[in-house]
Amino acid sequence: MTASAKSLLLPVVLILAGAGCGRSSDSAARGSDGVSAMHTPLPSVSDTTGLPDSLKPLKPLWEVYSGGSLGRSESCTRLYADGSMYTWSDTRRIEKNGLPSRQKAPFAWRLDARVSADGVAKVRALVQPDFAKLTTPAPGKLTQDQSLTVWRSCVDGTTHEAALTEKKSSALPAVLRDIDRAIQGAIVPGAVPLAQ
Numbered sequence: 001m002t003a004s005a006k007s008l009l010l011p012v013v014l015i016l017a018g019a020g021c022g023r024s025s026d027s028a029a030r031g032s033d034g035v036s037a038m039h040t041p042l043p044s045v046s047d048t049t050g051l052p053d054s055l056k057p058l059k060p061l062w063e064v065y066s067g068g069s070l071g072r073s074e075s076c077t078r079l080y081a082d083g084s085m086y087t088w089s090d091t092r093r094i095e096k097n098g099l100p101s102r103q104k105a106p107f108a109w110r111l112d113a114r115v116s117a118d119g120v121a122k123v124r125a126l127v128q129p130d131f132a133k134l135t136t137p138a139p140g141k142l143t144q145d146q147s148l149t150v151w152r153s154c155v156d157g158t159t160h161e162a163a164l165t166e167k168k169s170s171a172l173p174a175v176l177r178d179i180d181r182a183i184q185g186a187i188v189p190g191a192v193p194l195a196q
Contacts (some may be wrong), residue, residue, distance in 0.1 A: 043067060043150060045076045045088045050109035055080055061153040062123055062179065068149035077112065079183060083120050087112040095195040110196050119186020121181055127153040131176035132160045151176060
């Protein structure tokens with residue numbers, strides 16, 4: 001995933017916490033702890049096309065799902081505990097005249113980057129104490145030009161989710177910016193071919 005694609009940082013308008021990384025986003029009503037009721041699952045990608053067999057049964061450590069909107073298809077990026085980072089999208093990277101580019105392709109998971117073991121450990125360390133504590137009110141109805149973005153972690157059997165709208169990265173909680181920076185700073189150069 002490119003740096004701009006990984007920086008889909010938007011203000012948090014919904015946080016849901018749940019136990020068991022086995023669920024992608026089950027419906028749940030929350031109590032008076034600042035987390036509001038949600039009666040529909042938060043979106044994720046259940047299709048495993050393109051994932052290696054070894055990752056298919058695993059839950060990612062970190063996931064960012066970005067819903068489609070006018071002129072943009074949905075996409076999802078997952079960081080697994082082994083450091084592999086896969087992106088679900090309808091484009092693939094190609095090399096054109098020696099330069100990286102993207103071209104339309106069927107939706108599938110594609111290896112986008114490798115993150116160092118130190119980077120994975122840093123993401124895990126940020127998720128447990130900080131991301132897992134976020135709570136905010138539920139979002140309102142989305143307009144036609146908005147999309148829902150969901151951040152999801154799965155650490156030690158516990159899932160935590162944050163659903164986002166509105167494109168204002170400056171309003172994003174610091175922990176989400178920190179996790180993004182930890183991933184960006186730990187990508188192993190040259191570990192994944194430019195063209196796929």
